[in-house]
Amino acid sequence: MTTHREGIFVKGLWVEKDPLPSEIAPPVAEVGISSAPMESMAFHFASYCAPYSDDFMRCKDESRDPRHCLAEGRKVTRCAMDLIRRLKDNCDKEWEKHWQCLDKKNHHYWECRKEETVFNDCVFKSLGITKVIPETPAGQTPIHLKEKPLFK
Numbered sequence: 363m364t365t366h367r368e369g370i371f372v373k374g375l376w377v378e379k380d381p382l383p384s385e386i387a388p389p390v391a392e393v394g395i396s397s398a399p400m401e402s403m404a405f406h407f408a409s410y411c412a413p414y415s416d417d418f419m420r421c422k423d424e425s426r427d428p429r430h431c432l433a434e435g436r437k438v439t440r441c442a443m444d445l446i447r448r449l450k451d452n453c454d455k456e457w458e459k460h461w462q463c464l465d466k467k468n469h470h471y472w473e474c475r476k477e478e479t480v481f482n483d484c485v486f487k488s489l490g491i492t493k494v495i496p497e498t499p500a501g502q503t504p505i506h507l508k509e510k511p512l513f514k
Contacts, residue, residue, distance in 0.1 A: 390436050393443060398465035402457060402478075403449060405493040406485055411441035452488035456481040 463474035
């Protein structure tokens, strides 16, 4: 089985030559945000949508057929869209300041810690979601909580 699919470009947009029929893959709206807002909310997304993401990854391990996991993928997309809606409703200013900083600073988290702290505080107070960095050693302060995260 090949994973390569042919496509065509139409006025700068990638279009599938053979899209999946709607009974196999009902249309789902795109998340609709760029890389900076997505990166800004990435750790919160990992906490908020963990059950759906875990199901999707387990499903992908079962089969290499992309159609096999479409339902799980739609659940992850809907969860992401729900989180984005909740972030916009509760922490829009803080989120925008953080992702704009990431966008201007070449996506370097360490250059946007001040904005990140304000955003993380808002997300925790409003939504109850804490930022957890995977594989942080036990007993060690996570990098985003250190007062002086750079070693000089």
